[in-house]
Amino acid sequence: MTNPHRSGPRRSALHRSAPHRSTPGRSVPARSYLLPVLCVLLLLGVSGCAGQDRGRPRVVVTTNILGDITRNIVGDEAEVTVLMRPHADPHSFGISAPQAASIERADLVVYNGLGLEENVLRPVEAARAAGVATLAVAEGVDPLGYGSGESADTLDPHFWTDPERVAKAVDLIAGQVVEQVAGVDAAAIGRNAAEYSAKIDELTGWMREEFDRIPPEKRRLVTNHHVFGYLAQRFGFRIVGAVIPSGTTLASPSASDLKSLADAIEKAGVRAVFADASQPDRLAQVLGRESGIDVEIVPLFSESLTAEGEGAATYLEMMRANTASITAGLSTA
Known part of the structure; x- marks a missing residue:
C-alpha cells in the first residue's frame, strides 16, 4: 500500500546564467562548458539515489522480539526498522521524534498490541488513522486472559513465550507484508516464512523434550x-x-x-x-x-x-x- 503521507521528490532548479557571448576570434575556455555539465550530472545522481531510497519498501516494528521475527520473514525484500533497543522494557520504552516520523512513513507497522507497548501506542494509532497499514500481532494468535490478580479480565500480550503461537504470528506477518507492502517478492516472503517456521517447530520439539525432564x-x-x-x-x-x-x-x-x-x-x-x-x-x-x-x-x-x-x-x-x-x-x- 502506498503511504499517502510520503512526500514527493524534491526538485532542484538549475539556474541558468545569461548566455555567454564569445568574441570573434577568441575561444571560450573549456571549463565554462564543463561546470554546468558537472552540475547537471551531480543533480541527476543525487536525485536518482534519493529516488531509490524513497522507493524502498519500509516495515516498522515496535518491539525487538517481533523485530527479529519480522526480519527473518522479510529478508532483503524491504527495510525493517525496529524501535525498541536491546534490554529495554516494552511496557515503558519511548521513541524519539525521528522514530515517530518513521512510523508515519512506513508501508506497514507491526506491533505487539494488547496494551504491551504502553508509550508507543499513540503514535501507532495516529499513523493508522492517517492511513498507514498496521498489524497488532497478539490479537491474531488466540490470546489468553491472565486469569488471576488485578489483570484477570485483561488479555495477556506475552504470546511469544509459546513458540506455537509465534508460528501463527509468522503466517500473519508474512501475509500482511505481501498484502500491504508494494514491491516485495511474495514468493521470497513465502520461502523465508516457511524456513523460519521450520526452525520454530524444531524449537518447540526441543523445549518439550527439555521440560519433560522436570x-x-x-x-x-x-x-x-x-x-x-x-x-x-x-x-x-x-x-x-x-x-x-x-x-x-x-x-x-x-x-x-x-x-x-x-x-x-x-x-x-x-x-x-x-x-x-x-x-x-x-x-x-x-x-x-x-x-x-x-x-x-x-x-x-x-x-x-x-x-x-x-x-x-x-x-x-x-x-x-x-x-x-x-x-x-x-x-x-
Whole structure:
C-alpha cells in the first residue's frame, strides 16, 4: 500500500546564467562548458539515489522480539526498522521524534498490541488513522486472559513465550507484508516464512523434550510479573504467582501482595523465583527477605532481546536460554 503521507521528490532548479557571448576570434575556455555539465550530472545522481531510497519498501516494528521475527520473514525484500533497543522494557520504552516520523512513513507497522507497548501506542494509532497499514500481532494468535490478580479480565500480550503461537504470528506477518507492502517478492516472503517456521517447530520439539525432564510436581513458576502464562499452558506448568501481580512491570506490589505470594510459595514448595534479566531482581529479593523463605533468583530473558553475544540476541536464542534456565532451576530447586 502506498503511504499517502510520503512526500514527493524534491526538485532542484538549475539556474541558468545569461548566455555567454564569445568574441570573434577568441575561444571560450573549456571549463565554462564543463561546470554546468558537472552540475547537471551531480543533480541527476543525487536525485536518482534519493529516488531509490524513497522507493524502498519500509516495515516498522515496535518491539525487538517481533523485530527479529519480522526480519527473518522479510529478508532483503524491504527495510525493517525496529524501535525498541536491546534490554529495554516494552511496557515503558519511548521513541524519539525521528522514530515517530518513521512510523508515519512506513508501508506497514507491526506491533505487539494488547496494551504491551504502553508509550508507543499513540503514535501507532495516529499513523493508522492517517492511513498507514498496521498489524497488532497478539490479537491474531488466540490470546489468553491472565486469569488471576488485578489483570484477570485483561488479555495477556506475552504470546511469544509459546513458540506455537509465534508460528501463527509468522503466517500473519508474512501475509500482511505481501498484502500491504508494494514491491516485495511474495514468493521470497513465502520461502523465508516457511524456513523460519521450520526452525520454530524444531524449537518447540526441543523445549518439550527439555521440560519433560522436570518432574510434574515441580512444574511450578513464580516470576517477577505475569509473563509466562502462554508457556505454562503449552508445556504443562502451573503459575503459582508473580511478585508484581500484574501484566505490566509499571505496577508495584503491596505488602499484602507479597505476603499472599509468600504463603502460596511456601504451600507449593517452590524454591526458585524467575526474574527478568533486563530488570533488577530487587522485588524478588524483597520477597525472599520479607517472607523468611529461602528462594533462588533465576534470571530469564522474558521481554526483550539482548545485544549480540549477550545470551539472547535472537528469539530462538532467547527461548533456548530460558528453557535451559527453567529446566535447571526447577530440577534442582
